Amino acid sequence: MTEIADLQRRRAFEQNRIKVLLNSMRAEEEANLKGGPDTVAWVKEELCIGCDQCTIVCEDDAIELYDVPLASPILQVDINRKAKILRDPCTGCKLCVLACPTDAITMIDR
Numbered sequence: 205m206t207e208i209a210d211l212q213r214r215r216a217f218e219q220n221r222i223k224v225l226l227n228s229m230r231a232e233e234e235a236n237l238k239g240g241p242d243t244v245a246w247v248k249e250e251l252c253i254g255c256d257q258c259t260i261v262c263e264d265d266a267i268e269l270y271d272v273p274l275a276s277p278i279l280q281v282d283i284n285r286k287a288k289i290l291r292d293p294c295t296g297c298k299l300c301v302l303a304c305p306t307d308a309i310t311m312i313d314r
């Protein structure tokens with residue numbers, strides 16, 4: 205019969221394996237992303253959920269959130285926000301792309 209300690213060991217092993225895998229995928233994703241001063245971040249509005257993660261990581265104050273009307277009148281939500289990139293202060297550092305949980309941000313040429 206499987207012991208609890210054995211299950212905990214296997215769970216910790218699996219957690220570590222998944223963490224290593226995700227980190228390596230993230231590193232690959234970052235390496236493949238274009239960035240730098242010749243690029244600027246771009247938000248796909250339809251994917252943005254207004255979660256504010258990108259504004260937290262952006263050190264150049266290059267992202268603003270703005271209110272938009274709700275897509276459906278039956279939803280009772282006080283605020284419905286979207287992110288907008290300010291082109292001039294954006295340095296192309298890519299941090300917001302990596303922070304966005306919905307993959308709403310991409311890097312484009314200036």
Ligand code: SF4
Pocket residue numbers: 244245261262263264265266267289293294295296297298299300301
């Ligand atoms: S690429 Fe960097 S500077 Fe530009 S909006 Fe994203 S986090 Fe800010």
Ligand code: SF4
Pocket residue numbers: 247251252253254255256257258259286287303304305306307308309
């Ligand atoms: S992190 Fe992504 S989903 Fe969240 S506000 Fe920024 S662009 Fe929108």
